[in-house]
Amino acid sequence: MDGTCRENIKAGQSVMIVLKKDQRSGKLTSGIVKDILTKSPTHPHGIKVRLESGEIGRVKQVKDLNPLPGRPL
Secondary structure, X not given: OOOOEHHHOOOOOEEEEEEXXXXXXXXXXXXXXXXXXXXXXXXXXXXXXXXXXXOXXXXXXXXXXXXXXXXXX
């Protein structure tokens, strides 16, 4: 699933993002969503999120469709 629709992304999900510094190369970084930063329902380049590691980037792929147990929605 791609990361252009906000409704498809929840805190606690495993995703692949592209960091600002990696936009030219397209290198993906994996992590768990901590916060959803994009307020609009969709974004053509991906919904911007903050990972639990603190990294911020746009979601390119949603790896896990279900948030991890015990994580807030």
